[in-house]
Amino acid sequence: MAARADIRWAPVMRNPPRSDAWQRCFVALAPDDASRDALTSSALTLPDPARRVPYAQLHLTVAFIGALPFEQGDRLASRLRGRALPIPPAPVERIECWPAGAHPRLMVAVLALSDAFVALDWHVRSSMIETGLPVDARAFRPHITLARFARDASAVAPLCDFAALPPMRFTSLVLYSSTLAKQGARYEALASVPLD
Structure with a gap:
């Protein structure tokens, strides 16, 4: 596949002058608006102690x-x-609490692991290695975080009826930086590459 010339850098301010790096970075897929609408719909019921991930911050x-x-x-x-x-529409296989329903920290929509996801994972890891960055040894598990729980949250069972969720579609591959705040992490797009 030929290199594309349509990479877009966001007008971000680099960290304070003493810093020479962006912090808490990750590479993610950005869902399209229809997928975000479905994942934040009131029809997708979440347990009471769960804090929904804001619409604009949903990502894989x-x-x-x-x-x-x-x-x-x-x-x-x-x-x-x-x-x-390009990533074909990806069906949601199930809703889970991670690491477990007895001690939840996250509620996630788990997507089917397709050949396209495997290829993308390989390409991103290869890019990181070629750039001299360390690569996480954990296996890639495609998922979108829907909600977060407090550290002391009680056991919960997912209440979502995910059967009504459409396949997830993605518009771009994004390099993000994350900033921690009292209200939770805020994500800032550093670079975005369209998938179409």
Whole structure:
């Protein structure tokens, strides 16, 4: 696949002057508006203690990076440009609490692991290795986080009727930086590569 020239860098302010890296970075797929609408619909009932992930922050993480020096970030974005493969609509297989319903931290929509997801995972990991970044050894599990729980949350069972959810569609591959705040993490797009 030929490298694409349509990578878009967001006008972000780099971290404070003493820093030489973006913090808490990751590569993710951005869902389209119809998928976001379905995932935030009031018809998708979540347990009471769950805090929904805001509409604009819904994403499917492909790889965690951590701190990302500016120069490596530029190189990684350039490599990702030629590796943003189209992802066919991905069905939701189930809703789960992670790490477990007895001690939930997250509620996630688990998507079917397709050949397209496997190829994208390989391409992103290859780009990270070529850029000199460490790669997480954990297996890729395509999912979208729907809600978060407090550390001391009691046991819950997913209450979502996910059968009505449409297959998830994705518009772009995005390099994000995350900032922690009292209200939760805020994600900022550093670079975005369209998938179409």
